[in-house]
Amino acid sequence: MAERRVTVQAEVGLHARPAATFVQTAAKAGIDVTLAKVGGQPVNAKSILSVLALDVRQGENVVISAEGDGAEELVETLAAIASAP
Amino acid sequence: MSTTVLAPVAGRALVLAQVPDPVFSAGMVGPGLAVDPERGAAEAVAPIDGQIVKLHAHAFIVAGAGGRGVLVHLGIDTVQLKGTGFRLLAREGDLVSAGRPIVAWNPADIEAAGRSPVCPVIALDAAAEAVAALALGPVRAGDELFRWE
Numbered sequence: 001m002a003e004r005r006v007t008v009q010a011e012v013g014l015h016a017r018p019a020a021t022f023v024q025t026a027a028k029a030g031i032d033v034t035l036a037k038v039g040g041q042p043v044n045a046k047s048i049l050s051v052l053a054l055d056v057r058q059g060e061n062v063v064i065s066a067e068g069d070g071a072e073e074l075v076e077t078l079a080a081i082a083s084a085p
Numbered sequence: 086m087s088t089t090v091l092a093p094v095a096g097r098a099l100v101l102a103q104v105p106d107p108v109f110s111a112g113m114v115g116p117g118l119a120v121d122p123e124r125g126a127a128e129a130v131a132p133i134d135g136q137i138v139k140l141h142a143h144a145f146i147v148a149g150a151g152g153r154g155v156l157v158h159l160g161i162d163t164v165q166l167k168g169t170g171f172r173l174l175a176r177e178g179d180l181v182s183a184g185r186p187i188v189a190w191n192p193a194d195i196e197a198a199g200r201s202p203v204c205p206v207i208a209l210d211a212a213a214e215a216v217a218a219l220a221l222g223p224v225r226a227g228d229e230l231f232r233w234e
Binding site: 012015016017019020021024047048049052053055 | 108113114115138139146148152154156164209210
């Protein structure tokens, strides 16, 4: 299991462009990947509905988790998107 | 399974490519259509039957049969208005019928605040080819806007 915890930096939170970019990148992966608020229920990171409904605001911490081939690289890439200002 | 998505506002139905925001015009959020709303006080309505899974002042998501979610975004970059000019007529978690008023707003005020009031209506997690326009040009709130196969 690969896992990264990051703080969302974008002013709009994980909405609009950051959310779309995050989900598009996750959806290209051949393995399952989830997004959760710290201590919260993980949701499918490949679903824009799930990610928008999670409603992550600027300054909130999230956990990105994946398992399988390329999991480390995938969570690293997604962590970079989620924490980009 | 087929879902008919209704126009949340009255105005002129547009293809997403005409939306003045590349996140929507390039289909990054998903396929759909947009409505350039009539200027004047109005109520944005639910585009499908379902549950309001997210309700912001400037945007809301209704998830219906099969977990299909439709995003209605009231204007472009309107998150920056921090709710000013919008009045919620429903609550997050509410079960709603298509056509039920969700948010009261005035597109003329949004425009006066320097932002486009164009409303993207997006089929979330849908493939681009799953969406077919049912209207282009003038629509009333509650008219059929697009079909989601």
